Amino acid sequence: MDDTLTEPSQTPWTRHGKVQARVEKNGTLELQVEGLTTQAKYYKPLLKEFFRLRFPVRPRWGDWSAHIAMEFTGDPPHMDLDNLAKAMLDSAVGAAFHDDSQVARLLVERRPAAREGVWMLLSPFSHG
Template sequence: MSEWSGRGKVRARTIAGGVELTIDGITTQARYYKPLVYEFFRKEFQLRPRYGEFEVELIMEYVGETPTLDLDNLAKALLDALKGHVFVDDSQIARLLCERRVGERDRISVRAVKREA
């Protein structure tokens, strides 16, 4: 695993077969995340998108009241933001796990790994 990159709300690092990123904070507006992640990849963490099937794990951690954010909308926004950076197209996602759970702080973690043949 590499060191974390990023100075703002979004941080990322390469891992075996893919990438892992965290986004600090939670908003009920899923569309907020797409430009945030897109700009991060464009300016701070350039990757060459890969072909093949991917497994993606998305975890939303929160403190306090359960957010009313729909996980499916969040997943769609984040997968669209990763498209062209981690994988060529989100149709390459062969397995998607989305989870909402109580955590130590409000954040979203995404792990995208190329599936082995």
């Protein structure tokens, strides 16, 4: 499966505070966090709480593809993308997948956007 959504999703967002997420029938999880901080460790407890209280999903086995984007306005902030990826993937353990070692493909990028935040798409991945 490709790591991008090929068609606009009809699945509604679940929103709480600065976090919103939705999950497709095939298990693909799309997540957005409003705002940026250079402290990647901020995201893990924020998302763990969101998954526990507002968006309970059952983790799945198998390989996963992860696409994470730090979205910024103006000049890009000084943030280590590897630290951001680790925090975001750790936050998805127990929600999308059982262990972050299930991530078989990982793309992390920074990109200009209309609003600052972090976007993540987790998809079941087939090697082929």
